[in-house]
Amino acid sequence: MTTGRKVSLQEFNQIFESVKNWGRWGPDDQVGTLNYITPETVRDAAGLVKTGRRVSLGLPINKEAGPDNPHQAIHFITQGHDVDIGSSGVRFALDFMGMAFHGDCHTHVDALCHISYRGLTYNGKPAEEVVTSMGATTQDVTAYREGVVGKGVLLDIPRLRDVKWLEPGDAVTRAELEACEKAQKVRLGEGDIMVFRTGHHRRRLELGPWSASPPPKGEGKAGLHVDAIPWMHERKIAAFLPDGDGEAVPSLVEGVAYPIHPLQIVAMGMLASDSLQFEDLVRACEEEGRYEFMVVGLPLLLPGGTGSPWNPIAIF
Numbered sequence: 100m101t102t103g104r105k106v107s108l109q110e111f112n113q114i115f116e117s118v119k120n121w122g123r124w125g126p127d128d129q130v131g132t133l134n135y136i137t138p139e140t141v142r143d144a145a146g147l148v149k150t151g152r153r154v155s156l157g158l159p160i161n162k163e164a165g166p167d168n169p170h171q172a173i174h175f176i177t178q179g180h181d182v183d184i185g186s187s188g189v190r191f192a193l194d195f196m197g198m199a200f201h202g203d204c205h206t207h208v209d210a211l212c213h214i215s216y217r218g219l220t221y222n223g224k225p226a227e228e229v230v231t232s233m234g235a236t237t238q239d240v241t242a243y244r245e246g247v248v249g250k251g252v253l254l255d256i257p258r259l260r261d262v263k264w265l266e267p268g269d270a271v272t273r274a275e276l277e278a279c280e281k282a283q284k285v286r287l288g289e290g291d292i293m294v295f296r297t298g299h300h301r302r303r304l305e306l307g308p309w310s311a312s313p314p315p316k317g318e319g320k321a322g323l324h325v326d327a328i329p330w331m332h333e334r335k336i337a338a339f340l341p342d343g344d345g346e347a348v349p350s351l352v353e354g355v356a357y358p359i360h361p362l363q364i365v366a367m368g369m370l371a372s373d374s375l376q377f378e379d380l381v382r383a384c385e386e387e388g389r390y391e392f393m394v395v396g397l398p399l400l401l402p403g404g405t406g407s408p409w410n411p412i413a414i415f
Contacts, residue, residue, distance in 0.1 A: 103270040103324040108353045114325060118332040119366045121222045129242035131211055131221060131368020135337040136249045140290035144250040144393045150415050154383045156340065156375045156394075157206040157410035158300070160198065166310040166317070167303075172198035172205065200408045201373070203311045203320075203344065208247075208372045208398050209364060212238035213405040216361040221368040234403025243398045243407075247338055247370060249292050251394035251413055253377065253384055254279045257298040264298025265321035267311070270347035271297070273330040283390045289335035292394045294413075297321040299343040300376040313349040313356065322347035328362045337370065339363060340394070340411065344373035372396070372411070380413055387415045 106114075124134045164171045178193040200207040212235040215226035220238060229237055256271055257264050259279045265271070280286050287293055299320060303309070310317030322345045331339070339345060345359045352358040363369040384390050396411030 103272050103326070103347075103351055106325055106352045106358075108355065111325065111352045111355055111358060114328060115216070115362060115366045118328055118362060120368050121366075126222060128222060128368070129211070129238055131370065132335070132337050133243070133247070133370055135290040135335050136247075137290065140250065141248050144248065147250060147391055147393050148414050150387065152383060152387065152415040154379050154413045154415075155410055156294075156377065156380060156413060158204070158374060158376050160196070160408065161204045165204070165308040167308045168202070168204035170199035170202065172196060198408065201406060203374055204308075205408055206372070206374050206376070206410065207406050207408045208240070208243065208370065208396065209360075209406045210235065210238060210240040210242065210404060211364060211368055214360050214364040216365045219365070221365055230405065235405060236403075239402065240398050240404040240407045241400050241402055243370065244400055246398070247292065247394065247396040247411070249290055249337060249394060251292040251294045251340070251392050252285050252287050253283075253294045253296060253380060253390045253392075254285075254287075255283070255296045255377075255381060255384075255390070257296065257301075258381070262298070263305070264302040267309075267319035267321060268347065268349060269297070269321040270324035270351055271295075271322070271327065272324045273327045276327055276330065285390050287334050287336055290337050291334075292338045292340060293331065293336050294377065294380070294394070295323070295339065295341040295345065296377045296381070297341070297343055299341075301378055304378070311343070311348055317348075319348035320344075320346065323359050325352060325358050325362065328359070328367075331363070331369070332367060339369055339371045340375055340396075341373070342375050342377050345371065372409070375411070383413070383415060389415075
């Protein structure tokens with residue numbers, strides 16, 4: 100396991116300042132690094148579609164409580180086909196669903212209003228004004244109404260290490276990301292979507308669910324080391340799709356329990372998703388003989404929402 104060096108709060112704040120995109124696309128920008136995705140990058144991504152094979156990157160909505168799912172989704176049928184509505188034999192089945200989609204068990208995308216650091220959200224907006232008890236007033240998930248469409252590049256760290264998954268607490272550094280690019284003969288560039296695999300979902304499938312909270316309450320989880328963030332900034336990556344949430348837990352940053360999210364979302368304005376699954380994608384990449392593909396992800400249009408459940412698709 101690679102834990103990487105520990106980082107002081109002072110160094111973390113220096114990294115935060117160095118990767119800030121505040122004002123880059125104007126003071127009222129709502130989409131951050133998605134500005135790197137242009138009609139040209141979408142057209143180029145469409146050129147990656149050769150066979151038409153489609154692979155879901157999402158998890159089924161989890162309705163069962165567990166150590167990583169304390170707020171399970173609620174789903175029930177409100178009307179079945181056993182109810183005669185007096186419509187000449189036509190009947191309708193109806194249902195209801197409610198869920199707290201942030202967390203470690205539901206595939207979702209974070210809006211830019213979701214995270215604040217030192218009282219500010221992306222672009223220096225006062226956090227208490229951005230999200231009130233009535234919902235988000237700006238930077239909500241509807242800013243992503245046009246979807247996330249672009250070139251996805253899988254970086255499969257367990258494959259690089261020849262292991263089934265990374266263990267909780269493992270932190271992946273910039274150097275290892277670059278080594279993975281070299282091994283897979285890919286390179287992430289401006290406007291690309293970084294698809295980052297630690298094997299989190301495979302570990303859950305084989306060993307069962309676990310609490311990803313820091314020890315001793317939980318076991319933690321694998322994710323990025325903060326030294327990978329300047330690399331992502333330099334490469335002008337548009338979006339980050341991990342199979343956990345990208346956070347190495349326990350944190351290696353002094354006094355910051357979850358450092359990756361504020362660096363990505365608050366400082367860079369990066370679209371970040373959480374809790375995807377790439378086991379089907381790995382098989383498709385191996386069979387197709389490549390680690391680049393088109394990604395299409397469509398969040399729900401939830402006004403005032405701090406994020407949205409979604410089901411991104413990789414297309415080969």
